[in-house]
Amino acid sequence: MKTSSPMKWFASREGLYYLGLAALLLIILPMFLDSFRLNMVGKYLTYAFVAVGLVMCWGKAGILSLGQGIFFGLGGYCMAMFLKLEASTPEATAIQSTPGIPDFMDWNQITELPWFWEPFHSFAFTLFAVIGVPMLLAFIIGLAMFTRRVGGVYFAIITQAIAAILTILIIGQQGFTGGVNGITDLQTLKGWDIRSDEARTTLYFICVGMLFLVLFVARFVQNSKLGRILVAMNAQEMRVRFSGYDVAAFKIFVFCLAAAFAGIGGAMFTLLVGFMSPSFIGIVASIEMVIFCALGGRLSILGAVYGALLVNVAKSGFSESFPELWPFAMGALFIGVVLAFPNGMAGLYKSYVMPLEDKIFKRNKGEANAAAKPAAPMPTAEKGDDYDPMTDHYSPEKS
Amino acid sequence: MSAANSKNKDFLLAVEGLTVSFDGFKAVDDLSFYLDPKEIRVIIGPNGAGKTTVLDLICGKTRASSGSIKFAGKELTKLKEHQIVHSGVGRKFQTPSVFEDLTVFENLEVSYPKGHSVMGALAFKRDAEVVAAVEEVAKTIFLTDALNESAASLSHGQKQWLEIGMLLIQKPALLMLDEPVAGMSVAERKKTAELLRVITKDHTVLVIEHDMQFVGDIADRVTVMHQGKVLSEGSIEHVKSDPKVIEVYLGH
Numbered sequence: 001m002k003t004s005s006p007m008k009w010f011a012s013r014e015g016l017y018y019l020g021l022a023a024l025l026l027i028i029l030p031m032f033l034d035s036f037r038l039n040m041v042g043k044y045l046t047y048a049f050v051a052v053g054l055v056m057c058w059g060k061a062g063i064l065s066l067g068q069g070i071f072f073g074l075g076g077y078c079m080a081m082f083l084k085l086e087a088s089t090p091e092a093t094a095i096q097s098t099p100g101i102p103d104f105m106d107w108n109q110i111t112e113l114p115w116f117w118e119p120f121h122s123f124a125f126t127l128f129a130v131i132g133v134p135m136l137l138a139f140i141i142g143l144a145m146f147t148r149r150v151g152g153v154y155f156a157i158i159t160q161a162i163a164a165i166l167t168i169l170i171i172g173q174q175g176f177t178g179g180v181n182g183i184t185d186l187q188t189l190k191g192w193d194i195r196s197d198e199a200r201t202t203l204y205f206i207c208v209g210m211l212f213l214v215l216f217v218a219r220f221v222q223n224s225k226l227g228r229i230l231v232a233m234n235a236q237e238m239r240v241r242f243s244g245y246d247v248a249a250f251k252i253f254v255f256c257l258a259a260a261f262a263g264i265g266g267a268m269f270t271l272l273v274g275f276m277s278p279s280f281i282g283i284v285a286s287i288e289m290v291i292f293c294a295l296g297g298r299l300s301i302l303g304a305v306y307g308a309l310l311v312n313v314a315k316s317g318f319s320e321s322f323p324e325l326w327p328f329a330m331g332a333l334f335i336g337v338v339l340a341f342p343n344g345m346a347g348l349y350k351s352y353v354m355p356l357e358d359k360i361f362k363r364n365k366g367e368a369n370a371a372a373k374p375a376a377p378m379p380t381a382e383k384g385d386d387y388d389p390m391t392d393h394y395s396p397e398k399s
Numbered sequence: 400m401s402a403a404n405s406k407n408k409d410f411l412l413a414v415e416g417l418t419v420s421f422d423g424f425k426a427v428d429d430l431s432f433y434l435d436p437k438e439i440r441v442i443i444g445p446n447g448a449g450k451t452t453v454l455d456l457i458c459g460k461t462r463a464s465s466g467s468i469k470f471a472g473k474e475l476t477k478l479k480e481h482q483i484v485h486s487g488v489g490r491k492f493q494t495p496s497v498f499e500d501l502t503v504f505e506n507l508e509v510s511y512p513k514g515h516s517v518m519g520a521l522a523f524k525r526d527a528e529v530v531a532a533v534e535e536v537a538k539t540i541f542l543t544d545a546l547n548e549s550a551a552s553l554s555h556g557q558k559q560w561l562e563i564g565m566l567l568i569q570k571p572a573l574l575m576l577d578e579p580v581a582g583m584s585v586a587e588r589k590k591t592a593e594l595l596r597v598i599t600k601d602h603t604v605l606v607i608e609h610d611m612q613f614v615g616d617i618a619d620r621v622t623v624m625h626q627g628k629v630l631s632e633g634s635i636e637h638v639k640s641d642p643k644v645i646e647v648y649l650g651h
Contacts, residue, residue, distance in 0.1 A: 238496065243484065246516075
């Protein structure tokens with residue numbers, strides 16, 4: 001699918017949309033926002049990782065997970081455990097009754113670092129765990145659910161229950177997890193102070209870089225045959241099964257992929273915000289993540305990024321003035337999106353903005369189509385001009 | 400059951416003592432029949448006779464309560480659906496089930512028997528071989544001009560053909576078609592008969608059909624089912640003149 005040159009891709013419609021997002025995140029926002037606001041945007045972007053995963057999992061494959069906070073949280077906690085251990089040197093914790101362990105453990109009369117904390121002394125292991133732990137749990141859940149053909153609303157409820165269980169577990173096991181306060185007072189990453197303004201700005205750019213990496217992985221999967229199988233599975237699961245595919249394996253794959261994305265987002269969240277707590281991973285947080293995805297357009301990878309950004313900007317703006325009204329506004333937003341524009345902002349963009357673009361740039365679609373017709377069907381990825389931002393699908397013009 | 404296994408080698412499909420009961424109701428009851436390679440067999444019978452259930456059992460959609468289904472010497476009752484497909488059984492459903500979000504080309508491509516594992520699907524490349532196979536099948540099913548169209552825009556008959564095409568591209572040894580001409584216009588019906596005649600040249604085909612004219616046109620042998628059992632079996636003339644068949648199905 002990489003037959004067309006990268007330069008050509010950047011000049012295509014889809015390429016320009018990606019460039020536009022890159023310009024916004026890498027140039028425009030850093031130019032106009034101070035380091036505090038930029039850090040906030042970085043925090044919002046960590047949710048975009050989850051939303052992109054949901055586009056693949058829910059939008060494409062039709063698997064609605066109301067528990068993506070689980071994986072976001074696991075990734076975030078893995079990173080937080082590493083940072084906490086680094087902050088808990090015997091010298092820094094000399095006043096504790098057991099120096100060298102995280103402070104909350106000492107408060108809970110724990111005298112020895114639990115075994116599952118040990119590997120998090122290693123940064124390499126932590127980086128692996130940020131992706132590996134969420135994927136492992138997603139694999140186990142997927143194996144248990146999808147091979148038994150549990151799906152739809154039942155699956156959504158089970159993921160929500162797991163999110164609740166995980167939150168309760170973390171809060172209950174205060175001595176091992178920091179409880180309801182979470183893991184706080186994180187200071188340095190490999191000796192680099194992550195609380196300074198410069199560090200936060202650097203972390204913001206790392207976050208944007210990781211996000212684009214995730215976007216390209218998602219785009220690769222979506223444009224592969226696997227992506228088409230996911231879409232096919234959504235509507236005609238039985239036909240896919242009787243075309244010789246092990247449907248459960250594909251569902252497990254996409255669920256794990258979404259979990260991995262969420263885990264990376266969670267780790268970036270911990271780095272940008274400086275702590276991790278159960279409030280970011282529970283049922284409410286998980287449902288909010290689905291709203292980011294739905295508002296952006298649940299079929300559009302780029303839409304998910306804008307959805308996460310906009311909802312969070314609205315949320316912080318709104319809750320500064322009317323904190324108690326935000327949940328109602330959020331609920332109304334979700335119902336509104338589902339009822340009025342099921343394809344979210346990407347759908348609206350396609351119906352209203354794209355025709356304008358066509359007019360302005362005088363793109364002659366008819367000509368492009370006529371040229372494409374007589375040739376043998378080409379790999380879809382090359383049909384840059386037929387790019388559909390709503391579905392990210394390159395299907396030739398319908399009718 | 401196991402004693403009979405060795406002598407089944409010559410049949411492509413040997414169904415023996417097949418029974419499935421849903422909450423005590425035996426939809427298929429101790430059913431046995433055998434298909435020779437390249438045979439065209441049509442199953443007929445009144446509503447509720449268990450015809451579709453038989454196809455469901457063979458392709459693994461429904462699990463048998465007891466009995467055996469041997470296909471090319473392989474026991475199918477213990478395999479998963481996709482494994483049954485890989486061993487060479489293709490199944491078309493009664494209502495057209497194609498992927499409406501994909502183009503006709505993509506529908507056929509997804510059905511192409513390569514890259515069926517997760518990693519295989521990620522690494523799958525649309526090479527000349529795939530394009531050639533898709534175009535060849537598209538020609539057979541009269542959809543060459545519609546390759547780039549969304550499958551949702553096809554007519555009912557075209558969708559049926561597309562689904563048949565999706566089976567053909569798998570190159571199955573056994574094709575199972577559930578009422579392939581149901582809901583089709585007269586013209587589409589004629590074209591489908593033509594299509595089936597082409598297909599039946601090099602496939603073994605098991606068809607469920609009600610249209611006796613159509614059955615007579617294509618069948619080598621006919622199996623009449625009634626209440627989950629075989630009522631009669633043989634040539635079309637044989638079953639048409641069988642008093643039991645006239646009694647329960649054809650009418651006087």
